[in-house]
Amino acid sequence: MATVATQSPVHGAVRLTEDQILLRDAVRELALEQVSPRAADIDRAGEWPDDVRQLLARHDVFAIPFAERHGGLGADLLTLCLVIEQLSRSCATTGLMLAVQSLGAIPIQVAGSPEQQDRWLPGLASGEQLVAFGLTEADAGSDPSALRTRAERDGDEYVINGGKRFISHASVADYVVVFAITNPEAERPSHRMSAILVETDRPGFAVTRLEHKMGIRGSPTAELAFDNLRVPVENRLGEEGRGFAIAMQTFERSRPGIAAQAVGIAQGALDAAAAYAVERRQFGHPIGDLQMIQAMLADMDAATEAARHLLYTACQEIDAGAPDAARWAAIAKLVAGDAAMRVTTDAVQVFGGYGYVDEYPVERMMRDAKITQLYEGTQQIQRLIVARALLAGRS
Amino acid sequence: MPATLLVVGEVADGTLTRLSAEMATLAESLAEAAGGRAIGLVVDAEPAAAATELAGFMASVEAVTAPQTSGESWAPYALAEVERAVDAGVTHVFAGVTAEGRDLAGLIVGRLGWGLLANAEAVTWSGTGPMVEATVLGGKAITRSVFTGESGVITVRTGSVEAEAAASPGTIEARDAVGTPSLPAVRVLERVAEAGAEASLEDARSVVVGGRGIGGPEGFGLVEELAGLLGGVVGATRASVDAGWIAYARQIGQTGKIVKPALYLGLGVSGAMQHRVGMQAADAIVAVNKDPDAPIAEIADLFVVGDLFEVGPALAAELRARHGG
Amino acid sequence: MQILVLTKPVPDPAAGSERLGPDFRLDRGASPAVVNGNDEYALEAALQLVEAHGGEVAILTMAPANAPETMRKALAMGAQRGILVTDPALAGADIPTTIRVLAAAAGRETFDLLLAGLDTSDGTSGAVAAGVALRLGLPLLSSAGAIEPNPDAATVRVHRLSATGYDVVEGPMPAVISCTQALGAPRYPSLKGIMAARSREIATLGLADLGADLAPGDGVWSTRVEAAEPPPARAAGRVVTGPATDAAREIADFLADRRLI
Numbered sequence: 001m002a003t004v005a006t007q008s009p010v011h012g013a014v015r016l017t018e019d020q021i022l023l024r025d026a027v028r029e030l031a032l033e034q035v036s037p038r039a040a041d042i043d044r045a046g047e048w049p050d051d052v053r054q055l056l057a058r059h060d061v062f063a064i065p066f067a068e069r070h071g072g073l074g075a076d077l078l079t080l081c082l083v084i085e086q087l088s089r090s091c092a093t094t095g096l097m098l099a100v101q102s103l104g105a106i107p108i109q110v111a112g113s114p115e116q117q118d119r120w121l122p123g124l125a126s127g128e129q130l131v132a133f134g135l136t137e138a139d140a141g142s143d144p145s146a147l148r149t150r151a152e153r154d155g156d157e158y159v160i161n162g163g164k165r166f167i168s169h170a171s172v173a174d175y176v177v178v179f180a181i182t183n184p185e186a187e188r189p190s191h192r193m194s195a196i197l198v199e200t201d202r203p204g205f206a207v208t209r210l211e212h213k214m215g216i217r218g219s220p221t222a223e224l225a226f227d228n229l230r231v232p233v234e235n236r237l238g239e240e241g242r243g244f245a246i247a248m249q250t251f252e253r254s255r256p257g258i259a260a261q262a263v264g265i266a267q268g269a270l271d272a273a274a275a276y277a278v279e280r281r282q283f284g285h286p287i288g289d290l291q292m293i294q295a296m297l298a299d300m301d302a303a304t305e306a307a308r309h310l311l312y313t314a315c316q317e318i319d320a321g322a323p324d325a326a327r328w329a330a331i332a333k334l335v336a337g338d339a340a341m342r343v344t345t346d347a348v349q350v351f352g353g354y355g356y357v358d359e360y361p362v363e364r365m366m367r368d369a370k371i372t373q374l375y376e377g378t379q380q381i382q383r384l385i386v387a388r389a390l391l392a393g394r395s
Numbered sequence: 396m397p398a399t400l401l402v403v404g405e406v407a408d409g410t411l412t413r414l415s416a417e418m419a420t421l422a423e424s425l426a427e428a429a430g431g432r433a434i435g436l437v438v439d440a441e442p443a444a445a446a447t448e449l450a451g452f453m454a455s456v457e458a459v460t461a462p463q464t465s466g467e468s469w470a471p472y473a474l475a476e477v478e479r480a481v482d483a484g485v486t487h488v489f490a491g492v493t494a495e496g497r498d499l500a501g502l503i504v505g506r507l508g509w510g511l512l513a514n515a516e517a518v519t520w521s522g523t524g525p526m527v528e529a530t531v532l533g534g535k536a537i538t539r540s541v542f543t544g545e546s547g548v549i550t551v552r553t554g555s556v557e558a559e560a561a562a563s564p565g566t567i568e569a570r571d572a573v574g575t576p577s578l579p580a581v582r583v584l585e586r587v588a589e590a591g592a593e594a595s596l597e598d599a600r601s602v603v604v605g606g607r608g609i610g611g612p613e614g615f616g617l618v619e620e621l622a623g624l625l626g627g628v629v630g631a632t633r634a635s636v637d638a639g640w641i642a643y644a645r646q647i648g649q650t651g652k653i654v655k656p657a658l659y660l661g662l663g664v665s666g667a668m669q670h671r672v673g674m675q676a677a678d679a680i681v682a683v684n685k686d687p688d689a690p691i692a693e694i695a696d697l698f699v700v701g702d703l704f705e706v707g708p709a710l711a712a713e714l715r716a717r718h719g720g
Numbered sequence: 721m722q723i724l725v726l727t728k729p730v731p732d733p734a735a736g737s738e739r740l741g742p743d744f745r746l747d748r749g750a751s752p753a754v755v756n757g758n759d760e761y762a763l764e765a766a767l768q769l770v771e772a773h774g775g776e777v778a779i780l781t782m783a784p785a786n787a788p789e790t791m792r793k794a795l796a797m798g799a800q801r802g803i804l805v806t807d808p809a810l811a812g813a814d815i816p817t818t819i820r821v822l823a824a825a826a827g828r829e830t831f832d833l834l835l836a837g838l839d840t841s842d843g844t845s846g847a848v849a850a851g852v853a854l855r856l857g858l859p860l861l862s863s864a865g866a867i868e869p870n871p872d873a874a875t876v877r878v879h880r881l882s883a884t885g886y887d888v889v890e891g892p893m894p895a896v897i898s899c900t901q902a903l904g905a906p907r908y909p910s911l912k913g914i915m916a917a918r919s920r921e922i923a924t925l926g927l928a929d930l931g932a933d934l935a936p937g938d939g940v941w942s943t944r945v946e947a948a949e950p951p952p953a954r955a956a957g958r959v960v961t962g963p964a965t966d967a968a969r970e971i972a973d974f975l976a977d978r979r980l981i
Contacts, residue, residue: 023915510815510816539946581891589885696954
């Protein structure tokens with residue numbers, strides 16, 4: 001009898017537990033009441049909304065991805081994604097707050113020593129401190145091995161020189177996990193870098209520019225310069241030369257968060273378009289009575305739902321230790337990012353002319369959606385990962 | 396066993412409540428249909444005046460003097476008298492849908508295990524027992540229900556019938572409370588009147604309600620003015636109460652009072668379901684709101700799209716003019 | 721202080737999808753269940769009291785077997801444990817049975833205060849708190865807008881809302897208190913509370929655990945719904961726009977027509 005060969009330890013239907021439902025609904029209520037009213041202003045002002053950060057901190061939202069022993073809620077990846085989704089449904093910038101905090105913390109969680117974890121994680125779990133993930137450089141985006149920032153050992157310190165680009169939240173963060181070359185002589189490029197936690201108030205750390213972006217405008221995106229920035233060796237996470245591996249390990253757990261942001265943005269746009277379709281009347285009827293509108297909405301719903309379920313399954317697979325976790329993370333982010341772009345574009349279409357003006361939220365959602373196809377690995381990189389996993393072991 | 400219907404009257408400010416008079420009329424007509432009789436019961440520190448009023452609507456009234464009720468919770472004393480009456484043959488007890496009436500109903504059910512048909516808007520006699528009509532599920536359905544046994548408790552809403560004076564005043568039997576309450580005493584230490592104290596919302600013929608559009612406690616001045624001119628009472632929506640503009644006692648809605656006035660006038664009321672549940676049975680509904688899409692328009696007989704702070708004073712002036720200054 | 725709060729899962733009034741089943745009983749499957757609104761106010765009051773005086777809050781529910789889903793929210797708000805009385809024989813239970821069962825279950829607990837919402841959005845009789853007080857032989861302080869216990873004197877004072885304001889009433893503890901919205905808005909369960917609720921216990925009891933004779937032996941309830949209909953539709957109304965003085969005149973004409981002025 002033929003069996004279906006699968007490496008998947010899970011591959012069952014995803015059922016949310018009672019507390020996942022309660023958590024999701026509690027965050028939804030919070031987001032609807034306190035975040036939604038702020039979303040348009042956050043976008044217009046283009047400034048970091050610290051009041052929202054404080055709101056999330058007060059409601060223990062930052063505690064979600066952290067272990068209980070560090071003051072966190074010890075929730076799993078699926079739960080984290082449920083929360084990011086609900087926040088992003090109201091405001092993509094707000095969802096990103098939690099996603100970036102989680103992203104920056106993962107290197108500490110996977111590679112940090114117990115002492116390092118005890119030192120840094122509780123402040124992040126409470127939301128008192130913020131962390132950023134500093135990998136990308138001007139000439140090293142999709143190709144992180146082209147990194148040039150160097151960290152030279154000098155006694156019991158590293159001296160860091162170089163710079164970073166497109167680092168989310170680095171201008172408001174207390175810590176940045178900086179990836180820098182510590183072993184330039186290592187044979188393989190992927191063994192040359194290390195991950196080093198840098199406190200942003202150290203001399204030699206500078207924010208040289210903030211980007212003016214198409215979307216997620218409340219989230220500051222920083223260019224950094226490191227000029228003889230001295231950092232204790234104790235700030236290195238994991239062994240020297242393990243930086244690349246740590247980064248890859250990180251993406252497995254952080255990409256679903258971006259997929260969750262994308263699903264949330266898509267759902268928010270779908271909600272707005274569906275509400276508009278029943279209110280807006282033309283030719284004597286609500287436009288929702290027209291088949292072309294119905295077709296668009298149906299396709300938007302299908303795309304969002306499919307992305308959502310793929311994401312939830314990916315989360316469960318990754319948490320269950322699936323050997324192809326990287327493929328799950330990539331495939332979820334790929335599908336969700338494309339869904340968000342498609343759904344938000346169609347949402348603007350449903351609104352017609354009104355969709356183009358900022359009186360309605362969908363133009364903002366469309367601008368917000370685009371980034372989910374670009375950061376945490378472009379869609380093209382995600383495709384390479386998926387294809388590689390598919391073709392491996394077949395030749 | 397012949398039907399013997401007991402109406403428990405309530406006293407407010409020394410006089411019988413309008414609801415009690417309505418229940419009396421109701422019980423008498425049911426007793427006639429049933430070939431039985433109806434009795435009224437007034438339990439109070441000084442029941443004479445209220446009992447005399449009740450006797451204007453019923454053939455037979457018991458005036459029970461319970462001096463402790465001036466300083467303690469009334470319901471346990473009323474319960475003791477009801478038990479006595481049940482021992483003497485009462486088959487059905489009628490109490491008002493009021494705080495006291497509902498408490499009494501609960502005590503009776505707890506004590507006797509009788510069924511309870513609550514919130515009766517109409518009661519008819521059907522063959523062997525009362526049939527109660529009530530609105531349920533926030534206005535979704537009207538049910539008609541009966542007791543499966545021979546006795547039961549019914550709580551009655553204001554406005555089920557029009558109180559009708561009896562052809563001649565009934566007899567009053569006066570006595571002292573004999574029952575001992577079956578619960579530890581709850582003493583009344585103080586009665587505090589809050590600003591805007593006025594007649595009960597449920598009894599009012601007209602209700603003028605201030606909603607979110609009123610904008611603040613000062614806005615209720617206009618609401619009061621119109622209520623005064625219409626001989627009515629001030630009410631509020633949950634939004635106004637939650638905002639702290641007016642006391643919760645004024646709230647009409649699912650978590651407040653349910654009213655059935657002859658006139659409901661809503662100013663700045665959007666008409667959320669929560670609120671509608673409390674007033675949608677009013678005979679006449681008039682609403683003023685800036686928002687032409689306010690849900691209350693769906694149930695209003697007259698819906699004015701306009702600024703309540705312009706329409707309201709204009710209406711006050713108009714009412715004064717028609718009244719002859 | 722030990723406080724027991726009666727909580728009832730009811731069809732979510734906000735969902736607007738409540739309906740009666742073919743036997744005219746409430747179809748509890750037709751809408752998602754939530755904790756009855758007034759019970760949440762009671763629970764919030766209880767949580768604030770134990771925050772001030774120390775102690776624990778437990779919730780007591782009589783409901784179908786799927787009630788733990790709804791009870792979790794109460795636990796997430798801060799109640800320490802739950803007691804669920806569930807039994808197929810209690811489906812569609814009438815008010816006297818509900819009172820007997822809740823009183824029997826409450827009677828097994830030690831508490832200083834038993835709080836209940838003033839009424840439920842599905843039943844709306846408002847009689848249960850009083851009936852339970854009677855069966856437990858406890859004082860009833862109803863329509864509470866404020867609760868002030870004095871643990872040293874074992875008494876409690878309540879602001880009992882009245883049409884004109886409130887009465888300050890006092891009784892010995894343990895006592896039963898029916899609670900109103902005026903006590904103050906219930907808190908959102910914090911996320912920490914939601915996670916903590918996972919480890920909080922809900923004890924389940926059946927009728928057999930509570931003793932004999934609580935429900936009618938023959939399965940016949942004390943009341944029966946004979947018929948149910950949608951309410952009569954209101955006649956469509958008139959919309960008035962235009963200057964305020966004209967609108968005022970139209971309103972006055974309408975009122976005069978209806979003999980309301």
